[in-house]
Amino acid sequence: MSYVMKSILALKLKQYYGTLRASSSARVSTIITYLLIMFSAAGAATLMRSLYGIAGIGDLPRIITTVTFIFSALFIFETYLGMKGGITALKSEVDFILPSPIKPSTYLIADLIFQLIFLNVMLTPAISIFIATLLYPDEQYLFTFLIVYEISILMATIIAHGLGVLGVRGYRRVAKVSGWILIAFMLIPIILNMLNIRVKPIATLHPSEILARLAVGAQEALDLPLLTIWLAAVLGLYLQALRIKVFSDVNPLLTTGFMEPSSRWTKLPYLKLDFSKSSLHLYLIKFHLVRICRDGSLGASALFLAIFIIANMSLSKVAWSSLRPELALTILTALYIPLIPALLTINWNVVERVNLWSSASSSNGLRNYLDGMLSSYIIVSASFAMVFYGLMNMMIGENPFMILDLLLALTTSIASTTISMLMALRSGKPATALSHLALLYAAIPMAGSIILDLPLLIIRGLETLATSPPPWLLASLTAYPLSLLLILRRRILSASESFAYALGNSI
Amino acid sequence: MESLLRVRGLWKSYGETLAVADLSLSIRAGEIHGLLGPNGAGKTTVVKCIVGLLRPDRGEILVNGVETTTSESYKSLIGYLPEDPALPEYLTVEEFLGYIARIRSVKPQEAKPRISELMETFNLTRLKHEFIGSLSKGLRQRVAVASAFIHKPKILILDEPFLGLDPEGQLKVKSMVKQVVEDGGAALISTHMLDMAERFCDTVTIMYRGRKIIGGDVRSVKQLVDANSLEEAFIKLVNRR
Secondary structure, rough: OHHEEEEEEEHHEHHHHOOOHHHHHHHHHHHHHHHHHHHHHHHHHHHHHHHHOOOHHHHHHHHHHHHHHHHHHHHHHHHHHHHHHOOOOHHHHHHHHHOOOOOHHHHHHHHHHHHHHHHHHHHHHHHHHHHHHHHHOOOOHHHHHHHHHHHHHHHHHHHHHHHHHHHHHOOOHHHHHHHHHHHHHHHHHHHHHHHOOHHHHHHOOOHHHHHHHHHHOOOOOOOOHHHHHHHHHHHHHHHHHHHOOOOOOOOEEEHHOOOOHHHHHHHHOOOOOOOOOOOOOHHHHHHHHHHHHHHOEEEHHHHHHHHHHHHHHHHHHHHHOOOOHHHHHHHHHHHHHOOHHHHHHHHHHHHHHHHHHHHOOOOOHHHHHHHHHHHHHHHHHHHHHHHHHHHHHOOOOOOOOHHHHHHHHHHHHHHHHHHHHHHHHHOOOOOOOOHHHHHHHHHHHHHHHHHHHHHHHHHHHHHHHHHHHHHHHHHHHHHHHHHHHHHHHHHHHHHHHHHHHHHHHOO | OEEEEEEEEEEEOOEEEEEEHHHHHHEEOEEEEEEEEOOOOOHHHHHHHHHHOOOOOEEEEOOOEEEEOOHHHHHEEEEEEOOOOOOOOEEEEEHHHHHHHHHHOOOOHHHHHHHHHHHHHHHOOHHOEEEEHHHHHHHHHHHHHHHHHOOOOEEEEEEOOOOOHHHHHHHHHHHHHHHHHHOOOOEEEEOEEEOHHHHHEEEEEEOOOOOEEEEEEEHHHHHHHHEEEEEEEEHHHOOOO
């Protein structure tokens, strides 16, 4: 590794992980974050084992299906980042390093190494725990899994870089189309599994399936040669990418990972924000809806949710003949919906927090602003929850409009939105879109909303009560999310004053 | 005359770093007050404490007689412009000014002509449907300055308002500030541009390393240290320390 490359890599690492050096509390909170994430991963795997009836390596087809989904998800995530730019430059790098006379290939290789470190630090602990729990009592396969997983991370990062380089060479449209084709390709095994169709050539040739079989020691004769061909293909692509001569138009991807660049906003001319109409609260709800549409947060949430829906329909197909699929779906709704407000809040932290001087210096400005934000996020989360839940139930032929489930969707939306917002209001500094703190932004609302959902989940689990609840129970359960909203809304509004003071330190 | 803004014994630290120490100042109606000092003197900290973006460690800030830490109502009197303001890039110029009007409780029927008037004043009318993200730094500064005047504030708190503005823009800001002051209001202008402050401000407070080193009307400050300009006065005062 050349001296320049080492220096760039060191700078990237210092920029990204530099806060850990600032104080012992930063280090302690990182350790707590990891512990929480690892517990969540173990919990999710345990839940999968019980819901889908997976019991170690003995259930090879289900294990292979699950591992295939993990690899596909990894490829989709990196392809998505590739479409957004692929190269993880922070703003200071865009301003100071890229205009300096370094070879683009030197920068690209330094960035590739950084991305490998970054993805490993971010994902590997949680994925290792998840797989180990899923494989129990056959954890000896974890080592093989990790080797194959590293190969998949390398391939995925190279794909992201390839798409990113296409973009900076001026072929942004080609990069975008190629990205969508790749995402569709990576979804094929999941969709086929959902539809219960087995297409032999796909199972044989698809990289996620090959990697999954190799990861759990169930390889077929052609798997290793085919993987070598895939690996050679992406390495060939990377060698082409390294021949780039000039960088231009590189995005600060690590902070804007889940957003659209501002040039796209003009393409939404039908979204208008008229200040002269409606009450202040309605106006602010619309303001926030326009904001999340224009900055791409809503689109990113819809994309993530679509992938979760497809993955879940597919996984449910694996097991629903033997278990209670409608209960599995209810729990999954409660688990996944918190990701929507979490993602919206992460993006809000990046895009909007710095703009709040205007609200914070107005009388009751911040209170009104946060109140509007709370309502708009609940509307978005609840709408997504209803669609998610409705679609999944229709797929398995259940009643998609059961009152208890609608109440559960509403409660989950209220709980997760308020918890996400409270986290953002109480944190001194914003989390970037792709940081370990961002994982906490997803994990805590998820855990918190599950706890607050418990009354509904317990009753939902009792089949007789759930199908025909007595009127008093129904009334209590209807009052529950509304009371929750009243209590948590008060907490958010009362946090607005101290948040204004916190803003002064960070903007 | 009654003070519109009074700061008494203000202290503020960031952890171990003392940013403002025992600062007092007073601004009466009809007065343009310059808060002056070099980079890192603590000017922005004072401004943020006044507008409610920072909680003072000690001291008292009274806006029109209202203690700022006890009620938010004083904020409706204030027009604020931060140093290097971040603006919502996803809004158009007109949408942003409309948004500020709404959160500043300006009635929609009054907001419309006011926004048109301000866009006209700051030459923004032709850009009203442009996204703020597509504007240059100077044009963004014009938008931000315009937003400080939307609700016809009585007290202006402007932190480095002339940064990034062309001469025409600077002239417009000065005339808008003068208009507010002539209507019985007051202005606090934080800047490190001493020559501009000398010409534009009635009274000044000069800060250095978090402390007030002198205050009063511009002429008396110069006389006190036997200087021909504020710049010279500042250098003499700093060298004495």
